[in-house]
Amino acid sequence: MTSSSDGLTAPFALVRTRAGDGTEPRLCLLAGDRVRPIGPDELGAPDLNAFLAETPASWGRLIAVAEQADATWHPLADVTLTAPVAPRQVLQTGANYRTHVIDLVAAGRAKNDPRPIEELREWAADMMDRRAREGSPYFFIGLPAAVVGDDVDLVLPGYSDQHDWELELAVVIGKEAFRVDREHAMEHVAGYTIVNDITTRDLVFREDMKEIGTDWYRGKNAPGFLPTGPFLVPAPFVADPGNLHLELSLNGQTMQDATTSDLLFDIPALISGASQNMPLLPGDLLLTGSPAGNGIVHGRMLRDGDVMVGAIEGLGAQTVRAVAETTTDAATAAAPAEAVA
Numbered sequence: 001m002t003s004s005s006d007g008l009t010a011p012f013a014l015v016r017t018r019a020g021d022g023t024e025p026r027l028c029l030l031a032g033d034r035v036r037p038i039g040p041d042e043l044g045a046p047d048l049n050a051f052l053a054e055t056p057a058s059w060g061r062l063i064a065v066a067e068q069a070d071a072t073w074h075p076l077a078d079v080t081l082t083a084p085v086a087p088r089q090v091l092q093t094g095a096n097y098r099t100h101v102i103d104l105v106a107a108g109r110a111k112n113d114p115r116p117i118e119e120l121r122e123w124a125a126d127m128m129d130r131r132a133r134e135g136s137p138y139f140f141i142g143l144p145a146a147v148v149g150d151d152v153d154l155v156l157p158g159y160s161d162q163h164d165w166e167l168e169l170a171v172v173i174g175k176e177a178f179r180v181d182r183e184h185a186m187e188h189v190a191g192y193t194i195v196n197d198i199t200t201r202d203l204v205f206r207e208d209m210k211e212i213g214t215d216w217y218r219g220k221n222a223p224g225f226l227p228t229g230p231f232l233v234p235a236p237f238v239a240d241p242g243n244l245h246l247e248l249s250l251n252g253q254t255m256q257d258a259t260t261s262d263l264l265f266d267i268p269a270l271i272s273g274a275s276q277n278m279p280l281l282p283g284d285l286l287l288t289g290s291p292a293g294n295g296i297v298h299g300r301m302l303r304d305g306d307v308m309v310g311a312i313e314g315l316g317a318q319t320v321r322a323v324a325e326t327t328t329d330a331a332t333a334a335a336p337a338e339a340v341a
């Protein structure tokens with residue numbers, strides 16, 4: 001797949017490139033349609049997460065590097081981009097877009113529910129408005145091992161045919177955040193990236209233990225279920241993260257089309273809420289939720305050969321290709337292996 005910076009408006013961003021020979025991804029600086037490796041000397045830190053711990057102030061170190069014109073640069077089209085981050089923790093936010101939740105309530109309407117569909121939607125809207133006024137964000141934990149770039153295919157596990165897409169704006173944490181208030185929450189944001197939070201719908205709720213509720217481990221954490229990137233965009237270049245346009249297309253047809261202004265709990269509220277229990281560490285991902293337009297609402301789940309393009313205003317786009325699991329894939333997934341970030 002040819003790398004492209006289409007849709008990226010920042011003067012520079014961080015990426016990681018994959019050589020294809022099994023070596024660790026290499027951190028690079030992207031400026032326009034060119035990339036160059038970047039190391040501790042330019043970062044002023046031993047690695048990516050240590051650099052992010054000092055953001056947003058440390059982004060200034062890269063301005064002069066991005067403006068250089070020397071032989072260290074390579075055309076973007078000549079490299080393969082992978083996930084731009086290596087998080088130690090992934091925090092995910094559930095039911096955080098108002099219209100998304102209303103649609104899910106309507107789509108999951110019980111057969112014996114006597115209410116007309118519009119009445120049901122009004123009830124769900126009132127519930128969401130009350131939650132925004134009086135409630136708090138709902139978080140669950142993702143596995144960092146599920147974070148991949150869009151340079152690898154999304155393998156659809158054969159144990160279900162209910163795999164769904166969820167385009168999300170992801171906050172990349174900068175300096176450690178522990179029990180911060182919302183007024184200071186944005187000081188802990190290093191930047192932003194794109195995530196497609198793939199979900200196996202029929203595994204989210206346990207039929208054998210309904211009293212337990214949701215099972216996010218089985219429903220969301222298969223290998224490769226968090227396609228991320230391809231760009232880590234510095235926070236100073238995203239003027240209003242609370243009003244960004246998101247769009248996901250499936251085989252060229254728009255399925256999700258929304259803005260982050262539909263969030264029930266905004267980014268400061270999410271960072272503050274998530275940091276009350278455990279420290280958020282430099283490089284961690286905090287997913288902000290997915291807008292309306294998921295496959296469960298469209299009545300169309302992911303299939304072999306599908307191509308998803310997820311774009312967020314100013315952050316570029318990722319292209320994810322879905323393939324059916326083969327017997328070889330299943331055997332590999334079942335065997336013990338080291339996780340590769």
